[in-house]
Amino acid sequence: MKELQDIARLSDRFISVELVDESLFDWNVKLHQVDKDSVLWQDMKETNTEYILLNLTFPDNFPFSPPFMRVLSPRLENGYVLDGGAICMELLTPRLPAAGGEGLCVVHMFNEGFLFCLVQGRICRKAGKSKKSFSRKEAEATFKSLVKTHEKYGWVTPPVSDG
Template sequence: MATLLRKIGLIRLHDRDTEDPKHHQGSLKGTKGNQKNNNIKHCNTSNNESNILSTPEIKTKKSEQSSKDKPTGKDKQGKDMKEKQQGGGKATSTSLPPLAPHRQHCTQVRTRRLMKELQEIRRLGDNFITVELSDDNLFDWNVKLHQVDKDSALWQDMKETNTEFILLNVSFPDNFPFSPPFMRVLSPRLENGYVLDGGAICMELLTPRGWSSAYTVEAVMRQFAASLVKGQGRICRKAGKSKKAFSRKEAEATFKSLVKTHEKYGWVSPPVSDG
């Protein structure tokens, strides 16, 4: 019995002594490795935003950072005022008149054209028309028509009444020569000859529809002289009516009305050859 017990004890001692110590180290390493892997896994999952937000400490830092980024009342007010000033500055810049350079260019074109026309009229050798500036205004002319067809009744009226010329006023708009001038008779008071109330002149050539920038003042006046003869114009000799002067306001209203009428029913203008 004792011998059996000793054998059993020796066997146990032998088993304990013969166990590989590396086996225990490996098992311990395995345990540590599992713990390390678990720690790594936990760190990886901690990168998730839900885990970050669930951490109280990080929540506190997050709120502190957001409070720093959020502008205070004074900063916000200053920012709003700056934006309003910038907006106001933009509004001011866009409110400037964009047509100023264009108007200046039109004025230069009109001035050059009229200066050239004045020089050409002064070179005329037949004394057909003469020009005087109204109140020294280059854009407002008083034109004297000295000649009409000498075989016409109007010419005979001029001789009998000692009328040396027919006086007209010609006003040039800002966009002349691309728009027609406004022309009206001042004196004497005429009847027929396409001269209407206020001294308005019924000619398609004087309307935007019939106007061409190539027309000169001399050409317009020759056309007018022809229309006077074609329309059998005469100097008014009726008592009282002959002394009544033409008015610009009446002429403008009459011209506006006749343009509407002729645009509806058509125009009739005598050619220059008829003069």
């Protein structure tokens, strides 16, 4: 509840939150604004996209484990948004220790580092693919794979030869 109240304070600026089926453990978050110098912001203007819709699902042991976060719409490609809408960001991994023993703060997740991960993407405009919804199953599989990759190489881009 505290996290929801904290993030509600950001609502006037660029974000709004809705509970999914009135559950405090499942949120839909609308990002109404991203960096106005980014190509994603340009894409949003050109496609009349009002917001980027994210979903956060919180585990029972939050704030000591991060929520699972993914992009729902629009379909983004490139950058740090991967198959299924999974987001490649170390802060979202379970191996990152809780900040100062107090756990993860959701407001902190929406800092510039997180927004950087999103604004590197583009709104998909490919016929057929742009209308296809991201799936949670695909996002979870992609995220699990990227965590394995980063556990092996650290949080750097692995060699292309490794896929």
